Structure formats: structure tokens, C-alpha cells
Amino acid sequence: MNGSKHRVIVVGGGLAGLAASVRIAEAGLPVDIFSIVPVKRSHSVCAQGGINACNEVARQQGYSEYEHFDESIYGGDFLAHQPPVYEMAHWAPKIIDLLDRMGVPFNRTNEGQRDLRLFGGSLYKRTHFAGATTGQQVLYALDEQTRRYAAEGKVTKYEHWEFLWPIIADDGACRGIVAQDLRTMQIRAFRADAVVMATGGNGLIFGQSTNSVMCTGGAASRCYQAGAKYANGEFIQVHPTAIPGADKLRLMSESARGEGGRVWVPAIKGPSGGWTRHPDPARDPRQIPASERYYFLEERYPKYGNIVPRDIATREIFNICMEGLGVAGGNMVYLDLTHLGREYIERKLLGIIEIYRKFVGEDPAEVPMKIFPGVHYTMGGLWTTYTPKPDLKGMTLGAPNSMMCSVPGLYAFGEVNYQYHGANRLGANALLSCIFDGLFCGLGVANAVRDAKRLASDEPQALYDRAAEQENAKQRRLVEGKGDQNPYQIAREMGAEMTAASTVVKSGPRLEQALAKIAELRDRAARISLADTGMWTNQNLSFARATADMLTLADAILRGGLERRESRGSHYRTDFPERNDAEFLATTVAQCNPDGTSRIAFEPVPKGIVEPRKRTYGKKDDAPASKPADAPKAPALALAAT
Amino acid sequence: MPTATPNAPTSSRSRTVRFAIVRCDGPGKPERTELFDVPVEPGANIISCLQWIAANPVTIEGVRTTPPTWDSGCLEEVCGSCTMNINGRVRQACSALIDAVSPSTTPPGPGGATITLEPMRKFPVVRDLCVDRARFFRNLERIKAWVPVDGTYSLGAGPTESPDHQATRYALSTCMTCGCCLEACPQFLREDKPEAWDTSFVGAAVISQAVLFNDHPTGATLKPQRLDVLSGPGGVNDCGNSQNCVKVCPKEIPLTESIGAAGRQVTVHAVKKFFSGR
Numbered sequence: 001m002n003g004s005k006h007r008v009i010v011v012g013g014g015l016a017g018l019a020a021s022v023r024i025a026e027a028g029l030p031v032d033i034f035s036i037v038p039v040k041r042s043h044s045v046c047a048q049g050g051i052n053a054c055n056e057v058a059r060q061q062g063y064s065e066y067e068h069f070d071e072s073i074y075g076g077d078f079l080a081h082q083p084p085v086y087e088m089a090h091w092a093p094k095i096i097d098l099l100d101r102m103g104v105p106f107n108r109t110n111e112g113q114r115d116l117r118l119f120g121g122s123l124y125k126r127t128h129f130a131g132a133t134t135g136q137q138v139l140y141a142l143d144e145q146t147r148r149y150a151a152e153g154k155v156t157k158y159e160h161w162e163f164l165w166p167i168i169a170d171d172g173a174c175r176g177i178v179a180q181d182l183r184t185m186q187i188r189a190f191r192a193d194a195v196v197m198a199t200g201g202n203g204l205i206f207g208q209s210t211n212s213v214m215c216t217g218g219a220a221s222r223c224y225q226a227g228a229k230y231a232n233g234e235f236i237q238v239h240p241t242a243i244p245g246a247d248k249l250r251l252m253s254e255s256a257r258g259e260g261g262r263v264w265v266p267a268i269k270g271p272s273g274g275w276t277r278h279p280d281p282a283r284d285p286r287q288i289p290a291s292e293r294y295y296f297l298e299e300r301y302p303k304y305g306n307i308v309p310r311d312i313a314t315r316e317i318f319n320i321c322m323e324g325l326g327v328a329g330g331n332m333v334y335l336d337l338t339h340l341g342r343e344y345i346e347r348k349l350l351g352i353i354e355i356y357r358k359f360v361g362e363d364p365a366e367v368p369m370k371i372f373p374g375v376h377y378t379m380g381g382l383w384t385t386y387t388p389k390p391d392l393k394g395m396t397l398g399a400p401n402s403m404m405c406s407v408p409g410l411y412a413f414g415e416v417n418y419q420y421h422g423a424n425r426l427g428a429n430a431l432l433s434c435i436f437d438g439l440f441c442g443l444g445v446a447n448a449v450r451d452a453k454r455l456a457s458d459e460p461q462a463l464y465d466r467a468a469e470q471e472n473a474k475q476r477r478l479v480e481g482k483g484d485q486n487p488y489q490i491a492r493e494m495g496a497e498m499t500a501a502s503t504v505v506k507s508g509p510r511l512e513q514a515l516a517k518i519a520e521l522r523d524r525a526a527r528i529s530l531a532d533t534g535m536w537t538n539q540n541l542s543f544a545r546a547t548a549d550m551l552t553l554a555d556a557i558l559r560g561g562l563e564r565r566e567s568r569g570s571h572y573r574t575d576f577p578e579r580n581d582a583e584f585l586a587t588t589v590a591q592c593n594p595d596g597t598s599r600i601a602f603e604p605v606p607k608g609i610v611e612p613r614k615r616t617y618g619k620k621d622d623a624p625a626s627k628p629a630d631a632p633k634a635p636a637l638a639l640a641a642t
Numbered sequence: 643m644p645t646a647t648p649n650a651p652t653s654s655r656s657r658t659v660r661f662a663i664v665r666c667d668g669p670g671k672p673e674r675t676e677l678f679d680v681p682v683e684p685g686a687n688i689i690s691c692l693q694w695i696a697a698n699p700v701t702i703e704g705v706r707t708t709p710p711t712w713d714s715g716c717l718e719e720v721c722g723s724c725t726m727n728i729n730g731r732v733r734q735a736c737s738a739l740i741d742a743v744s745p746s747t748t749p750p751g752p753g754g755a756t757i758t759l760e761p762m763r764k765f766p767v768v769r770d771l772c773v774d775r776a777r778f779f780r781n782l783e784r785i786k787a788w789v790p791v792d793g794t795y796s797l798g799a800g801p802t803e804s805p806d807h808q809a810t811r812y813a814l815s816t817c818m819t820c821g822c823c824l825e826a827c828p829q830f831l832r833e834d835k836p837e838a839w840d841t842s843f844v845g846a847a848v849i850s851q852a853v854l855f856n857d858h859p860t861g862a863t864l865k866p867q868r869l870d871v872l873s874g875p876g877g878v879n880d881c882g883n884s885q886n887c888v889k890v891c892p893k894e895i896p897l898t899e900s901i902g903a904a905g906r907q908v909t910v911h912a913v914k915k916f917f918s919g920r
């Protein structure tokens with residue numbers, strides 16, 4: 001191994017992993033980054049809309065870091081722990097400044113100040129953006145800083161390497177990982193005094209999503225199987241506005257609505273004020289007069305209108321389609337930018353309208369876009385802890401347990417961490433939480449390693465040899481498997497089932513049914529035979545392995561949803577439509593049984609500085625924020641008519 | 643992940659398209675071409691077809707083969723992973739819609755269209771359609787493609803910037819290291835030996851990145867070192883001005899303008915160096 005005494009491994013080179021690497025290297029510790037793809041190609045490049053922070057303009061209109069904190073807690077339906085969110089909101093302006101110094105080309109005002117836009121869940125402009133490819137630009141800035149540290153020999157990148165398993169020593173602490181070179185297929189054990197998981201979300205469990213192809217959640221699942229707790233798995237964000245596609249659902253950023261985009265369907269207003277089906281719902285939208293357009297979000301939520309948070313917008317769109325009011329009677333609504341004018345649209349939203357032009361072949365400046373909800377973000381993740389300040393206003397900087405998993409020495413940063421977003425993430429808070437984890441908690445990791453009594457270099461070689469051999473043995477079983485099952489078919493069935501049972505609307509019986517299906521798929525996954533058994537760049541093997549791991553996580557997601565007998569944020573149960581703070585103001589904590597099923601416990605959310613209040617977003621009839629129809633028969637998500 | 647199977651519901655416009663995929667089992671192994679017939683739905687792209695083939699790896703002769711190997715990530719043309727030659731033209735597979743690449747509705751067979759997929763030829767093949775672009779990343783390191791900030795501490799905002807200047811930098815900053823411009827460049831030649839990378843042509847994207855960082859107030863502190871690289875062997879003088887690069891860049895980055903700017907900066911740099919006796 002390397003001559004240096006300490007070593008930190010960061011698994012994942014998205015925003016969270018790179019921010020952590022930069023911070024830990026800056027603190028003087030050598031870092032090894034492992035990533036399936038070259039870090040510059042990580043999923044974070046997909047983020048379009050922007051990154052939130054209090055700023056001077058908003059501040060002078062009455063906004064503050066406290067407001068940002070409060071909005072995020074309210075947006076997350078009070079499920080998030082408050083000290084981390086409080087700290088993050090207060091760091092946000094500093095993070096924007098830092099990115100600015102690193103050269104991120106944030107959009108500018110005439111005076112050269114950073115421009116701002118409106119985003120869901122806020123009445124203030126507090127979202128900073130770089131065109132419509134903010135994630136790409138921010139990731140590149142951190143990639144560049146990482147390259148600088150790599151050139152100085154302080155960071156070593158293992159790109160095209162896949163994390164397979166955390167190595168846990170006899171004192172229960174994580175002191176390394178097993179990883180595989182995806183070209184030579186060599187499996188190796190690596191020592192480390194701390195391991196930071198920054199492996200992102202798990203959209204692929206739902207088949208089609210807005211996520212990149214590596215977002216399987218496989219890495220998180222392996223930590224979970226190795227004993228780490230998994231929290232709030234049932235909270236999956238379904239984004240209201242995606243364009244259906246054969247291979248993925250492509251996102252139309254919330255910025256489209258933040259910049260003035262309006263959501264509507266063709267409909268006829270009855271004498272009593274109610275809306276009914278349009279006689280010709282497939283008519284060219286440009287020919288439909290204003291009086292026959294139902295702007296249902298604006299009408300139902302006069303205060304927030306089109307920028308209600310995602311869970312609410314998604315359920316409203318879903319219900320409109322279930323009521324048969326969708327475009328052409330199908331599963332689609334219009335997202336209309338045409339009134340904004342081409343010049344404005346191209347200046348503010350070029351990146352996303354190009355996606356629409358490229359993949360749909362129509363120009364959003366001319367014709368309203370056709371959109372439908374798609375699985376988007378993983379609020380749940382590896383369970384983590386932290387040190388709150390005594391007054392609960394923030395976390396202690398440099399605390400060695402900052403975002404540490406239930407396995408000591410193992411950390412979870414970014415989307416794979418369950419903190420910050422509670423039951424529903426606000427748009428443009430994810431980039432922030434990823435970078436905040438890396439910078440703020442990275443220091444904690446460095447401190448933990450410096451103060452550690454026992455180091456990876458003290459561990460016997462046998463620990464590492466055994467761990468590598470275990471992975472080799474698993475792989476041999478997979479390669480030698482002679483069963484009748486195709487991993488792609490299993491993944492397809494899992495995706496369809498998860499989307500149907502565990503996204504916008506759920507119910508106890510449907511979740512039970514899905515658990516049975518997952519159990520069947522788990523059985524079948526034990527009988528996979530590979531179409532490729534070679535030992536060179538074998539993607540078939542990697543996919544098959546990830547499929548089994550996805551099934552394990554799927555069980556935790558479903559069982560969490562089943563046991564949570566209430567509705568909160570993104571989790572809506574038709575059989576328990578109300579929020580129930582008495583029983584479920586609590587984190588869902590899943591632990592893995594040896595057979596791959598999960599057991600669930602609830603851990604009360606610690607008291608914070610704001611009390612839970614009703615979450616209505618000023619809905620007109622003052623009913624709970626959404627009243628979905630009964631559980632639909634068909635899985636409507638991802639099946640929108642094209 | 644595959645999303646279409648032979649028994650998936652087909653719409654009236656669905657059809658079958660033939661793919662000819664250039665296969666190679668690994669570095670130094672011989673190449674072969676395999677043919678596949680793929681049922682294609684409206685809106686399908688090259689990646690969704692590759693996913694279908696991976697799930698059903700059987701050639702038109704009915705021979706079971708290994709699933710083809712390819713790189714992909716975002717599936718929305720922003721990560722740069724999936725670059726390959728499609729019908730002889732270098733581009734991203736994820737944004738190549740089948741109806742645009744092969745509008746012919748004639749079924750496969752005599753007279754029917756075939757979509758040919760080949761790996762990029764300017765980089766060593768890893769397997770099938772995957773190539774190794776490490777040289778590209780190495781060159782970004784050589785030209786110090788970063789802003790040398792003082793650290794991650796809270797030190798206030800960066801410099802203010804006019805909207806025009808932001809627009810110029812943003813355009814260059816959308817480069818996703820995809821390699822199209824290198825594949826199309828007559829001056830950028832395949833070089834498998836890492837020892838030779840530091841003296842071989844860096845190519846348009848890297849020149850453009852140097853211009854991007856030279857154009858940032860803090861980034862400019864490394865301008866002399868960047869120009870040392872660009873004025874050396876494999877630098878901007880190796881460009882023959884054929885302008886192929888700019889024609890294939892999916893992000894429409896003004897590469898020839900960057901090359902022009904770099905050329906001017908290199909000249910000024912040489913004059914400065916001459917007078918300072920460096």
C-alpha cells in the first residue's frame with residue numbers, strides 16, 4: 001500500500017464525492033476516489049435548474065437563511081432532522097461564493113451580479129443557475145479542483161472501478177473496501193481509515209427514471225447488506241414534469257415553471273365552476289382558446305400556483321390524468337412556455353428546451369410541451385448521524401461523526417445520505433446538500449481519521465484477503481450459474497412493479513402484492529445465467545450483480561412504505577390519507593435480514609426549533625394539500641402515450 | 643436497462659431496423675461485424691436499441707453472441723460517455739434518434755437500410771464500442787484546466803462579470819469531453835503509448851479549455867504555463883485549420899474561434915518570453 005500513514009477512500013465522484021475529496025485532501029490526507037464512470041461523467045451533470053442560497057436581493061425582500069431552513073423543513077413535511085438543514089441553509093451563501101471563485105459561469109445581471117430564478121416551494125428568488133446545465137457546470141468546477149489535487153499527487157482516481165463491499169474489521173469499524181476494475185475485472189481489497197459513500201440515488205430500481213444509467217443504488221444496497229441501516233427508503237421523489245422516452249424519462253426542469261411556464265389541460269368550465277373533459281382534447285393546443293384551458297395548479301393554489309412543491313404538483317397532474325382530463329385523454333398535460341417569447345426562453349432555458357427539441361422534435365417556443373411525472377430523486381438513503389449544536393441551530397463543525405453511518409468509519413454524503421430533504425426535497429436543494437456534505441462533513445472525516453486509535457495499517461492482511469475472496473466467490477457463482485433467468489428481464493419486471501406500486505399513490509394491499517413480486521424476482525435472480533462469462537469489460541456481469549442488489553433495496557423501500565401507515569410528503573397512502581405525527585413523525589429505519597428481506601423500525605424525529613404545522617401551501621379549499629383519486633388500476637407512470 | 647422486448651406492445655409506426663455492430667473482444671483482438679434486427683418504436687434511439695440487443699444477443703443468423711459493450715451515462719447528451727461512429731459520423735448514441743438516423747421504412751434485407759455502429763477510431767478500443775479516452779483527460783491536466791483558488795474557505799464572492807462575458811465562458815464550459823472533435827480532426831492521430839501523449843497534438847477541445855481558463859481573472863494566473871504547453875510540440879501550431887472539429891461538436895462550441903484566440907495568445911507569449919529572456 002501507499003507509504004502515507006492515513007488514507008481515506010471516497011466512493012463516487014459526483015458533486016458530493018468530489019467536494020469531499022477536495023476538502024479532505026485540503027486537510028492534508030491522501031484520498032482515493034473510486035467511480036464507475038470517469039468522475040466528470042457522473043450523474044450530477046444532469047442537474048439543470050440550479051442551486052439554492054439566500055442572497056442579498058432576496059434578503060432585502062425579507063428572505064433569510066432562516067427562511068430557507070424553514071421552507072426546506074416545511075417542504076419535507078417535517079420529517080428531516082432540523083440541525084443539519086439549519087446548518088446547510090446557513091452555509092449556502094458561502095458555497096455559492098466558493099463555486100463562483102472556482103469559475104462556475106453563473107448567469108449574470110446587467111450589473112454583473114449573479115442572476116436568480118424562482119423555484120418550487122419558495123416565494124423568493126433564491127436559485128442560482130448556469131444556463132440550464134447548472135449541475136454540469138458545478139460538477140466541472142469540482143472536477144477541475146480534483147484534477148489539480150490529482151496533479152499534485154494528493155488525490156488518486158480509480159475510474160472505471162466499481163465498489164463491491166465495505167470491509168468491516170473485528171471492532172465493527174469500516175477499514176477499507178473491495179472494488180473491481182471494470183476493464184480487467186480484477187477484484188482487489190483496499191485499506192482505508194475512513195470510507196465515504198457518495199454514490200447517488202437509486203432511480204433504476206423503478207426502471208425508467210430521470211436518472212443516469214449507473215444510478216442503481218447498488219453501492220448503498222451493499223453497505224446495507226453488510227449491516228448499515230437504511231433510512232426513509234419509501235420516500236421517492238416523482239418529478240412532475242418529465243418527457244417520456246424509450247430508454248429514460250428526460251427531465252423538464254422546474255426552472256421552466258420558475259421562469260413562468262404554466263401547466264394546463266384542455267377542458268370546459270361548467271356553470272358551477274367545475275371543469276369537465278374537453279370535447280376535442282387532442283386538438284392542436286395553439287388553437288385552443290384561453291377559456292378552454294384549465295390552469296389547474298394556478299386555480300387550486302393561488303399563492304404558489306405552478307411552483308408548488310414537487311409531490312403536490314405530481315399528485316395533481318396524476319389526478320387530472322386519472323380523471324380523464326389529460327391531453328388527448330391520455331397521461332399527459334401541457335407545460336407551456338410559448339407566452340414567454342423565444343428570446344427569453346432561449347436565454348434562460350436553452351439547455352432544457354434543446355433536450356425537448358432533440359428528443360421530441362418540437363420547439364417549446366412554438367408549441368406547449370407534453371409532460372408527465374417521472375421518478376427522479378431518492379430522499380431516503382443510508383442512515384447517518386451527526387453532532388447537533390446544543391441549541392439545535394446547526395451542527396458542530398469538524399465533529400468526527402458528521403454524516404457517519406451506523407457502521408463507524410463509514411460515511412454517506414450526497415443523495416445516498418438520507419438527511420436534509422425529509423419526505424420531499426425542494427428543487428435546487430440537492431446540489432446544495434451534496435456540496436455541503438462534502439465540505440462541511442469532509443472536515444469531520446479528516447478529524448476522525450487523525451484521531452483514530454486504530455488504523456487500517458494495523459489490520460491483518462487476512463482481513464483484506466478474506467474480503468476479496470468473498471467477492472470473488474460471489475462472482476464465480478454468478479458466472480458459473482446455469483439457470484434459466486435473464487437479468488435484464490428481471491430488472492424490467494422489478495421496474496414496472498416498483499413504479500406501479502410504490503410511486504405517486506400507494507396502498508397496503510398493493511405494497512404487499514409488490515413485496516411478493518420482489519420475493520419471486522429474488523428467487524429467480526438466484527437462477528441467473530449470464531450471456532457473457534468472459535473476464536474482460538463484462539457489463540453483463542456488473543448489471544446482473546447490481547440487479548440482485550437493487551432487489552434487496554426494493555424490499556426495504558416497499559416494506560417501509562407498508563409500515564408507514566400515514567401520508568406525508570411524497571408518500572401517499574390511499575388507505576391512510578392523512579399525516580399522523582403521533583405515530584409517524586419518525587424516521588423509517590430498515591435493517592437487512594440474511595435472506596435479503598428487511599425489518600423496519602421507527603425512530604422519532606428529534607425535536608427541532610420549529611414545530612410541525614399543517615402543510616397546505618395555501619390550497620384554496622383549505623383541504624389537505626392534495627386529494628388523490630383512489631389507487632389507479634394501471635401503472636400510469638412512465639407509460640404516458642407518446 | 644432494456645425497455646422494449648419482442649412482445650412489448652407495438653404501435654402502428656413500429657418497425658424493424660438492422661444494426662451492423664463492429665465488435666472487438668479486447669485490445670489487440672481482431673474485429674468482426676455482427677448483424678442484429680431490432681424492433682423499433684417511435685422515439686427510440688441508438689442506446690435503447692443497444693439495450694434491446696444486450697437483452698436479446700442473437701444475430702440475424704440466429705447465433706447467440708455476447709451482449710455488445712458500450713459506454714453511457716446521462717442519456718441526454720450532457721455527460722459525453724456514449725460517443726461512437728453512427729453510420730460513419732461521430733456523435734452521441736443517446737441523442738441519435740432512429741427515425742432521424744434511418745428514416746427508411748423498408749424492412750431489413752435487400753434494399754433495406756442498416757445502421758452501422760463503430761467505436762471511435764482515434765482512441766484505443768477497450769471492447770466493442772468502448773474506447774479509452776484517458777489521453778484526453780491527461781491533456782486537461784497538462785494545460786492546468788482549473789482555476790487555482792486559495793482553498794475552500796469562505797473568502798467572499800468571485801469577480802463580477804458582464805452577461806456577455808458569462809455567455810462566452812458558458813459556451814466553452816459546456817464541453818463534455820466527448821471526443822467528437824478529436825475523432826473528426828485530421829491532425830489528431832491515434833496514439834496508444836502514454837509516453838507519446840505529451841508531445842502529440844492536444845486537439846481542439848483542450849485548446850478551447852485553455853482559452854476558457856485563461857479568460858478567467860484567477861484562472862489567468864496560470865496562463866503562462868498553459869501557453870508553454872500550447873506553444874510546444876502537439877500545441878496549437880499542429881492545427882491545420884481544416885475546421886472539421888467545429889462541424890461535429892454537439893455543443894456547438896466555437897472551436898475555431900478558440901483556436902484563433904489560442905494562436906494569438908501563443909504569439910504574444912512567445913514575444914514576451916523572447917524579451918524577458920526566458
Ligand SMILES: Cc1cc2nc3c(=O)[nH]c(=O)nc-3n(C[C@H](O)[C@H](O)[C@H](O)COP(=O)(O)OP(=O)(O)OC[C@H]3O[C@@H](n4cnc5c(N)ncnc54)[C@H](O)[C@@H]3O)c2cc1C
Pocket residue numbers: 011012013014015016017034035036037039042043044045046047048049050051134135161162163164198199200201210211212214215218219251253376377413414415416427428429430431432434
Ligand atoms: C435530471 C435531473 C436534474 C436535476 N436537477 C437538479 C437541480 O437543478 N438542482 C438540484 O439541486 N438538484 C438537481 N437534481 C438532483 C441532483 O442532480 C442529484 O441529487 C445530485 O447530483 C447527486 O449527486 P451525488 O454526488 O450524490 O451523486 P451522483 O452525481 O449520482 O454521483 C454518484 C457517483 O457514484 C459513483 N458510483 C455509484 N455507484 C458506484 C459503485 N458501486 N462503485 C463506484 N462508484 C459508484 C458514480 O460513478 C458517480 O461518480 C437533478 C437530478 C436529475 C436526475
Ligand code: SF4
Pocket residue numbers: 826827828829830845846880881882883884885886887888901
Ligand atoms: S481546425 Fe484544427 S483542431 Fe479543428 S479539425 Fe482542423 S486541424 Fe483539427
Ligand code: SF4
Pocket residue numbers: 816817818819820821822823824846847850890891892893894895897
Ligand atoms: S469541444 Fe465539443 S466535440 Fe470536442 S469534446 Fe468538447 S463537446 Fe465534444
Ligand code: FES
Pocket residue numbers: 713714715716717718719720721722723724725734735736737
Ligand atoms: S449518455 Fe451521456 S452523452 Fe450520451
